[in-house]
Amino acid sequence: MRVVRVHEFGSPEVLRLERADEPRAVADQVVVAVEAAGAVFGDIVVRSGRHPFPVPYVPGLEVGGRVVEVGPDADHRLLGQLVVAATADRSGGYAERALAGSGQVFAVPGALPVGQALAVFQAGAVALGLLEVMEVGGGDTVLVTAAAGRIGSLLVQLAAAAGARVVAAARGRAKLDLAARLGAAVVVDYGLPDWVDRVRAATGGRGADVVLDAIGGELGGQAARAAAGGTGRLGVYGFTSGTWTDLGSSELTRRGVTGSRPLTTVFQQPAEVQRARSERALAEAAAGRLLPVVDRSFPLEHAAQAHHRLEQRRSTGAVLLTP
Template structure:
């Protein structure tokens, strides 16, 4: 089969398509004929060498397609089902065939496009988990950074569904600021503007947001902390800038801000709870309550171009591969 392999960390060009042996499902596993694979920023972080990971490996922790075969102990009735799956060991999705634990597959409703299912089942589950972890309450104001990203765009929608009274989407660039309203953001701010924190404060009557969820970290994350109201809650869920938010203990203590490791809380849930979040995300997608945006779809042999697009932060929504 064809697969993208990484033998050394580096720029997108280290992603190379090779012919490799077909994987064989072991006990409790399934083999998926991959039609669509998700490309996340986490893939970029690992490929660039910013997260310890053994090489060589095949990237890709999300795959969608049809189950071709099952291993011992897995239900034979799964064969032929159209599913999305979290890949075995969080690798292997950038390939013609991928392995997954049977318990980590989710049947795709007939009226949901496979591309949408791949874009929403994991990212949407994270959005559900983050909103619950930070405890968004009806009427509260919420600031979401990277609001045009795959998770951010779903997080905006989920915050509104949880009853947020005002959602502010912070994005990089005027073009993205013009789009983020499509996801339900009441206010869009361009975090490249020097006065964007002041814009957030004006939108909230000078107070700042009750809740902030930051995926960027670094200087932008630090400014997002400034934009959080005294007594508010600041949730961490990423560091796309390359560094986590530099937390100022004096500022946090003086202003009475609660810092929440929101992503860690979401990932610390039991397997059953995380599965329930993914199922809820798929159900919300079917109902039109969680609508993923597909920025672009690349063929497998253009995986490097897909990574370059994600890494450039020029994308809005999800980027996918088609083996």
């Protein structure tokens, strides 16, 4: 079968199309014939050498497709089902077939295309978990950075559905228009030098009750300044800029803004809690109440192009690979 393999860390060009033996399911594993694989920022972090990982390896944290083999301890009713799944050992998805533990396999609801299911089952669970940990509720004003991204676009919808007033920050008219269609009450282009002032103006001068930041770096620091003094909560869950937002800054302390990395708490919660969130996200998408945004699908041999698109922040929603 064809796979994309990384032999050394570096630029997207280290992603090489190669041949490999097909995986075999053992214990409670299943083999998925991959129809689509998610290309996510976590793949970029590992590929670029910013997270320890043994090489060579095949990237890919999530896949969608048919179960074509089940291990002796797996539920044999999964055989033949169309599913989305988190890959075994957090790798192996950029391939024509991939392994997954049966506990990380989710049936695709009949009304949902597999690409949309792939875009929502993990990202939606993360978004639901972030909103829960940050205690977002009706009456809150929530600033979401990277609001047209894979997780950000879902945060906008879910926060609005929870009764919050969403201020969506993104760069460029197309992304701002998307955030508005998804339910943001206010959209702000963070390419403008006065974008934080615009957020404050949109919140009556107070600032946002909750800031959810996926960018970090200088923009993340600016987003932190948009949090309401004394009561604001800053949740940092990503660093697409390459560096985390500084949660120990003297400015945050002086202004009385509480900073945290809620994703750690989300991922430390019991497996059954996380699974329930994925199932809820899939159900909401199948019912039409949650729209998983898919940006583009790239052939497996163009995985480097997919990574370039993600790194250059040109994508809106999820980026997929198709074998």
